[in-house]
Amino acid sequence: MPNRPYIVGNWKMNGTRAQLTEARAIDRGATRHAGVRVAIAPPFTLIAAMAAEVQALTVGGQDCHGEVSGAFTGDVSAVMLKDAGAGFVIVGHSERRAMHGESDAMVRAKAEAALDAGLEVIVCVGESEAERDAGQAEAVVGAQLDASLPRGEGLVPRLTVAYEPVWAIGTGRVAAPADVAAMHAVLRAKLVAIYGEDGAAVKILYGGSVNAGNAAELLAVADVGGALVGGASLTADSFLSIVAAAGPGED
Structure with missing residues (x-):
């Protein structure tokens, strides 16, 4: 499916x-x-x-490093993740970008390394509160996506994008459904511009204080293909409530 x-x-x-x-x-x-x-x-x-x-x-x-191996104390390569049993990796999360100074170019290199290692990749993008308040959110996130995405043939089936407004991560604030729909439309147009018609198949997740109470509304927004969940994923009760909101269970 x-x-x-x-x-x-x-x-x-x-x-x-x-x-x-x-x-x-x-x-x-x-x-x-x-x-x-x-x-x-x-x-x-x-x-x-x-x-x-x-x-x-x-x-x-x-997360992963952009190199396969080397003198990078404390880092983990995509090859190591694959060897440990991982099937995917998240790159470009706002906490990595902000706290570790990761640029779009670094995120792209990590995504490329992960794909080369046989992993699926979730590339995260999102704007700050100041950027949204200045009316720059769509321009900022569109440019961020363009510079962070790997290029090449046959990678689309292993690629997912996650839109995470920085001001909504771990704060309890959630973007309004209309704002989510508008941003996902921008991201979809950018994906199609980069990958052609294959870009229409890339899933775009929403992330940012997703919980059992708001999941159904967010997942019903046009072009939201799922959710990247933080704190609410730490326990089975809260996380499975979000899973249930995404699709009915079996009796």
């Missing part, structure tokens, strides 16, 4: 082996929602253990 919604949990810097209990519960719950693709990006330390214990979930990484 290539068009099924894609719900991705980003655990960020949270989780020890004790939290694998939650991952197993999410995995069991995901089997009741075959019409929804469910994934989790745990911290690097849990990727191998989680991948070994789940069946319905796709397990991924939260």
Whole structure:
């Protein structure tokens, strides 16, 4: 089911082996929602253990380096993620861009490295509150996407874009459905401009304080193909409520 919604949990810097209990519960719950693709990006330390214990979930990484190997203390390559059992990686998350100074060029290099390693890629883009207030949101995010996306033949099936307004991440603030629809339309036009008609098939996720209470409304917005979920993905109860909003379960 290539068009099924894609719900991705980003655990960020949270989780020890004790939290694998939650991952197993999410995995069991995901089997009741075959019409929804469910994934989790745990911290690097849990990727191998989680991948070994789940069946319905796709397990991924939260970041990778743009090089295959080398003297990059503390970094993890896409090849290493693949070897640990990851199926995808998130690149360009706003926290990486802001806290680690990652440029669009760095994000693109990471995406290219991940694709070369056989991983799927989620490329994140989003504007700051100041940029939105200045009326620059669509221009900023469109340019960010253009500069962050890898180019090449045959990569579209392994590419996902996530729109995360920076001011809505972890703040409890959520973009209005009309604003989400407008931005996703801009991103779709940019994807088609870059990849031609294949760009129409790239999923665009919304991320930014998504929770059980607002998921259904956000997922119903035109061209929202799923959600990138932060804090609400840490427990099975809250995360599966979002999965349920994306598609009916089985009786």
